[in-house]
Amino acid sequence: MQRAKIKPAELAMRLLLLVCALTAIAFVLLITAYLIAAGLPAIREVGLASFLLGRTWDSTNASNPQFGILPLVLTSVYGAAGAIVLGVPVGFFTALFLAKAAPRPLAAAIRPVVGLLAGIPSVVYGLVGMCVLVPALRSWLDLPAGDGLLASIIVLAVMILPSVISLSEAALASVPREYEEASLALGATEAETWLRVSAPAAKSGIAAAVVLGVGRAVGESMAILMVAGNVPNMPGLLRSVRFLTTGIAIEMNYAAPGSLQRKALFSIGLVLFLFILLINILLHLAVRRGREA
Amino acid sequence: MAERTILAARDLDFYYGEVQALRHISINIPAARVTAFIGPSGCGKSTFLRTINRMNDLIPAARAAGSLTFRGQEIYAPDVDVTDLRRRVGMVFQKPNPFPMSVYDNVAYGPRTHGIRDRRRLDLIVEESLRAAAIWDEVKDRLKKSAMSLSGGQQQRLCIARALAVEPEVLLMDEATSALDTISAARIEDLTLELRERFTIVMVTHNMQQAARISDKTAFFLAGELIEFGNTERIFSMPRDKRTEDYITGRFG
Numbered sequence A: 001m002q003r004a005k006i007k008p009a010e011l012a013m014r015l016l017l018l019v020c021a022l023t024a025i026a027f028v029l030l031i032t033a034y035l036i037a038a039g040l041p042a043i044r045e046v047g048l049a050s051f052l053l054g055r056t057w058d059s060t061n062a063s064n065p066q067f068g069i070l071p072l073v074l075t076s077v078y079g080a081a082g083a084i085v086l087g088v089p090v091g092f093f094t095a096l097f098l099a100k101a102a103p104r105p106l107a108a109a110i111r112p113v114v115g116l117l118a119g120i121p122s123v124v125y126g127l128v129g130m131c132v133l134v135p136a137l138r139s140w141l142d143l144p145a146g147d148g149l150l151a152s153i154i155v156l157a158v159m160i161l162p163s164v165i166s167l168s169e170a171a172l173a174s175v176p177r178e179y180e181e182a183s184l185a186l187g188a189t190e191a192e193t194w195l196r197v198s199a200p201a202a203k204s205g206i207a208a209a210v211v212l213g214v215g216r217a218v219g220e221s222m223a224i225l226m227v228a229g230n231v232p233n234m235p236g237l238l239r240s241v242r243f244l245t246t247g248i249a250i251e252m253n254y255a256a257p258g259s260l261q262r263k264a265l266f267s268i269g270l271v272l273f274l275f276i277l278l279i280n281i282l283l284h285l286a287v288r289r290g291r292e293a
Numbered sequence B: 001m002a003e004r005t006i007l008a009a010r011d012l013d014f015y016y017g018e019v020q021a022l023r024h025i026s027i028n029i030p031a032a033r034v035t036a037f038i039g040p041s042g043c044g045k046s047t048f049l050r051t052i053n054r055m056n057d058l059i060p061a062a063r064a065a066g067s068l069t070f071r072g073q074e075i076y077a078p079d080v081d082v083t084d085l086r087r088r089v090g091m092v093f094q095k096p097n098p099f100p101m102s103v104y105d106n107v108a109y110g111p112r113t114h115g116i117r118d119r120r121r122l123d124l125i126v127e128e129s130l131r132a133a134a135i136w137d138e139v140k141d142r143l144k145k146s147a148m149s150l151s152g153g154q155q156q157r158l159c160i161a162r163a164l165a166v167e168p169e170v171l172l173m174d175e176a177t178s179a180l181d182t183i184s185a186a187r188i189e190d191l192t193l194e195l196r197e198r199f200t201i202v203m204v205t206h207n208m209q210q211a212a213r214i215s216d217k218t219a220f221f222l223a224g225e226l227i228e229f230g231n232t233e234r235i236f237s238m239p240r241d242k243r244t245e246d247y248i249t250g251r252f253g
Ligand SMILES: Nc1ncnc2c1ncn2[C@@H]1O[C@H](COP(=O)(O)OP(=O)(O)O)[C@@H](O)[C@H]1O
Pocket: B016, B019, B021, B039, B040, B041, B042, B043, B044, B045, B046, B047, B048, B059
């Protein structure tokens, strides 16, 4: 087949599109290169093992500064895990309700509200967490302060809800009607059918929702900055903790240029970047498995 | 063996909202026989089949009027346990629809739903059901494999096994062979004849030869009405109604 001649205007348009696409890729490469270049020196200086596994972060100690990020890594991992444990079941059941159980007008009324939840700026979540959740936890659990890992987990769980809900709902809605009919025709109730047939058939979509939720929870900084307490303790549910993200945000302002402290903050950025990269790969795999199934 | 009526309709009407899909249906369906519903597309065959196990309940604004009984009990009475009705009246669909689970879990789904947890009992039910559906030899070495890996004909026999696993009294089959190749369809026909000994079978078919070959009774529907019902041989050799004759001789539909 002979190829049609491309007109100059058409060619220019294609070039423009190509340049735009390349710009996006260039930014990713640039950020990656920069993070590696800026993040490696401190790791080399501190030592990979004592950087990743060191249990003390005391970057401003004049005589004996410590750059162990294990508390921050664990806090981010536990925070994300806790948000998943709390947020995914709630989000999943909301999705089940919207996709299967709710009368259509009610579902149509709830969906935009969920959308709104997704659009609230994270600083507002932080504000509400700080002014409502933290004092509430303090008085319910009779704590000296209410901020810490638990408060962060609750805020993160609410923040991941919208994406868990909308992804799970899409997955549940695309379960073929024939599966559900087969189950009902065997004498299963509707609720049994949703839980034992629809949900398993939608599991790859739900897995994608979980992974995306982890990504959001690991990457979030502003909201948890306001409720975590920000002391770099080894994580405990009721303890003041510091996340990888907030670890950078808190100290960047006053870390002297060229100092080991500042370099170490970039190293945290590199670790965070690798985390997100891993999560994206998992997400990609989950989505692809879903398409193949 | 004398015929015993297991399903009886008296002046049964069925509506989808404003649309009336069944008009004054009266019929006695005999137990332990194969009854075939024939008629042109859209005449209400599937609708009638789905009133029997109340699968129509899921459609908003759908409603039945008149009488429809199963072993003398009104199917649409307010106190009927629909899940129990559906256990006793199984259904096989046009398109094979195994769950995306293993072969074993497909067959065990129904018994588990009805509270059977004991592994040995489940094993037994699964094997018996697969044997009864004439597919045991083909799947006995791949019970843990996904049902989706089976061929279309095997999937449909698996669906029959799944329906048999809850020990139904009636099996409703809605064009269960129309999505299959002729060889697979023939296997399901043979199977239907075997199953007749133990179950009452009500099947919808578009295929005249199929109805003639395997059914004992044939009901001809047209535009929501039951035009003629009788022994299959008689219907195909001496139809009483002109419209039945036109349909079975292929003059319309
Ligand atoms: N879910 C439904 N909602 C509204 N009308 C329906 C529905 N299902 C079937 N009908 C109508 O009821 C009539 C009978 O349909 P059906 O029982 O499926 O016919 P058949 O199985 O004989 O082809 C048709 O006119 C069809 O359009």
